[in-house]
Amino acid sequence: MNSPTGETDGDTPRGQLARRIAGEITLSDDPGATLRKWRTDFGVSQTELADRMDVSSSVVSDYESGRRASPGIGLVSRVVDALLDIDEARGGDRIRQYARVVSAGFDSEIVRDIREYPAARPTRRVYEALDATEVAAGSQDTVNGHTVIDSIEAITSLSSEEFYRLYGQSTDRALVFTEVTRGESPLVALRVVTPTPNAVILHGVSPDDLWTHAPKMARADGFALAVSTAPLEEALDRLRGI
Incomplete structure (x- = not known):
């Protein structure tokens, strides 16, 4: 799907950030802890995330604590979409913030x-x-x-x-x-x-x-x-x- 600017979804700041979050959770040695890190970084409660995903808050809690097996790609995708949807509903501050650095290079002298x-x-x-x-x-x-x-x-x-x-x-x-x-x-x-x-x-x-x-x-x-x-x-x- 293309955005109004001609970018595909994956080229937008949201798409780039979504790939980063999903990749980090999927590849983590402790996916639950990484999921929890991103959720708290976005300032989203377990209840708010669960409501957005249309699951019970215990499901989110169980994955974060490791009581459930590591989340699959499908669930990770739902988590990421829910976090980004919540951020956009709040005005998109986190997405804009991450967009500033998602492709940035840094001078090793600095x-x-x-x-x-x-x-x-x-x-x-x-x-x-x-x-x-x-x-x-x-x-x-x-x-x-x-x-x-x-x-x-x-x-x-x-x-x-x-x-x-x-x-x-x-x-x-x-x-x-x-x-x-x-x-x-x-x-x-x-x-x-x-x-x-x-x-x-x-x-x-x-x-x-x-x-x-x-x-x-x-x-x-x-x-x-x-x-x-x-x-x-x-x-x-x-x-x-x-």
């Missing part, structure tokens, strides 16, 4: 690493990988992925729109800024980007050297803030193993 996890991870695991110290608690205690950004390159080279794209496929993630001396510039830059990440880790700065207003800004915007001075390459290797 982005050291960008990953989506197969299922949500406790934020503390990111902290452990980076040997980070939390200086402000956030409203969420899990992340669905991480992006490691060279703060100097990003702030000096990117527009606000390009900076926004670095969130990757999910906003419920950890942003790690390297080459930080005080933390003022990354945190000020984050104020122009909504929604905010779940956690921000500033690498290269200690709690004593952190910008005085940093914890207060993090609390005001609702994200967790941590700092790290661990050897960067070793920390990145551990982070990639999460």
Whole structure:
């Protein structure tokens, strides 16, 4: 089927995102956890998803918990369509957000690493990988992925729109800024980007050297803030193993 612009459904942002979600669930070692990750990323309750699929909420719960066998292609397709239909009914914010990055390439001088996890991870695991110290608690205690950004390159080279794209496929993630001396510039830059990440880790700065207003800004915007001075390459290797 073609869209009014002449694109086939698979070429549209919705079609591209649908393929990504379906592929990630189908290929996951824990499809239920991956299904749950995407559902929560879209801000959809089990009941809302079940209603859209015309099944009982226990069916969704059983698949997510692993009490039922891994969902087949048919069910995965129904889940994906339901999530995207719900998003479109709400205004399509998630689809538009993902469209910004679905085909984006990233300069390795700016982005050291960008990953989506197969299922949500406790934020503390990111902290452990980076040997980070939390200086402000956030409203969420899990992340669905991480992006490691060279703060100097990003702030000096990117527009606000390009900076926004670095969130990757999910906003419920950890942003790690390297080459930080005080933390003022990354945190000020984050104020122009909504929604905010779940956690921000500033690498290269200690709690004593952190910008005085940093914890207060993090609390005001609702994200967790941590700092790290661990050897960067070793920390990145551990982070990639999460």
